[in-house]
Amino acid sequence: MNMPATNPAVEPPISEKSGWDRAIASRSFLFGAAITFLVAAMALISFFWTPFDVTNLVIANRLKSPSVQFLFGTDHFGRDIFSMIMIGARNSIAVALVAVGIGMAIGVPLGAWAAAKRGWVDEILMRTNDVVFAFPSVLSAVMITAIFGPGAINAIIAIGIFNIPVFARLTRGSALSLWSRDYILAARVSGKGATRITVEHILPNILNLLIVQGTIQFSLGILAEAGLSYLGLGAQPPMPSWGRMLSEAQTMIALAPHMAIFPGVAIILTVLGLNLMGDGLRDAFDPKLRGEN
């Protein structure tokens, strides 16, 4: 598809330090980072401590509204929703993070290879990319998890596959514009091979761009995981997951609306935090966009 050829963050070259300094000074980055830190901390603490044991079903406590004892109330099995959200954060973060890792680990080398080789390698890789892009991500994720069975691992694979073309396309586009630069030409003249140039000159120069995209894909991964778990295709019980909490809440919506509200707020805050961080980073690394978004 014809996207206007803009890879603004590639030029002019900005030193990494000044970009990070600007990011730390950016309000949206700081706010986003604070939220993300809170969610990550909650997930980590849940390994050692949660207010209540979520594997313990106490029917006497079922469908309790939020109170001092149960901060976010309890579900239809009497489980503490706050504790479930803490543990659910683990699942969301792990799935989305590994899925971004898969996308980067496969997509970045493929994109860099296409940019270095051009010709038929480039053509084949980009056409394959087009095909993967043509499959709406929700649809393919549902297909993959349905074929290989529901579960966190298959959700990771399903979401990860859709990150591959995103990173491949980004890497290829940015790398292509660098390959025509004088300093790359100088490196070639001095006898460096394509792989060495890619590792030593291309990748360090597009790292910022990859980090920004990584943050965005991370937040999309959180949403995708929630959607899959909602359909029952993500992490399986008894492991709490935000999406499945929402699907369970749906049947109880008239009796206990709090069951639906808090997991949703957890998803929104996490995605919001990551998006704000990504925006802050992008603005910091790309002076042209500053103040526009």
Next chain:
Amino acid sequence: MSWFLTRRLVSLLVTLLFATVVIFAVLEIIPGDPARLMLGINATEEAVAALREQMGLNAPLVTRYLSWLSGLVTGDLGTSLTYSSKVSELIGERIWISLPLALLALFLSTIIAIPVGLFAAARRGKASDTGIMAATQFGIAVPNFWFALLLVYIFAVVLRWVPSGGFPGWENGFWPALLSLAMPAVSLALPQAAILSRVARSALIEVLGEDFIRTARAKGLTKNQTLWNHALRNAMIPVVTIMGLQFAFLLAGTIIIENVFYLPGLGRLVFQAITQHDLPVVQGTVLLLVATVVVINFLVDVLYAWIDPRLRSSTR
């Protein structure tokens, strides 16, 4: 233009052909025997073997692919294993829920996003702009199915204005049917509207910095005239691109939303077909969705090239 069109058309066909291979191959991996599935677990081995032969499941992979492909060309998508009716008929029925739903959502998202984007761009940097941008950040972070639950709680449980789900059918009157699509469409549209208004705002801000805008202002047009008559038209390229992508996303988004509202549309059809291993239905529906995405991308590209001739020479 004709060279550009030919190139894009060939690329479209190659992508579609490639997609048919992927869909066929992926679904071949699904465990389970379709013949056994159709006859049930009590069927005798002989009956299953006979049905396998009749369904052509014993033929080599390539032969089966080619026969599926030739069926596609003539519009024959095969027969459903669970509904025992033609896949094309099933899709033909269900699409009358999903297509209006996606179109309604796209319409809602556009009529919200364009004015919001315009307003924010015109007040760039002011408090109202910052407020709108914060609201759109929030809108992007909201999962559509959670928003759907919230709508169900407010409008179906508390206020009792609309049913919480289901579809009465178009034959029972236009308005009741449309009303049952209202909440699903709003929940699909909100996050998309947030994205689209950000795109519209950025595009407008970029256009507002161009020389011809200064010229328009210099020749005496008011700020609003410039915005509506000159800036908006020129900012439409990125907006239309995102709308094209969003339509495909909305159509696929029906998989989750139709499950929230128990709407018997394409999304629910494909979801149920996948879980029931109803291969012909999955293949047909997935291919239809993928073809829609590819064709929309093609149309957006052609529209681009038509609007901006400079893009015709670029290869991608």
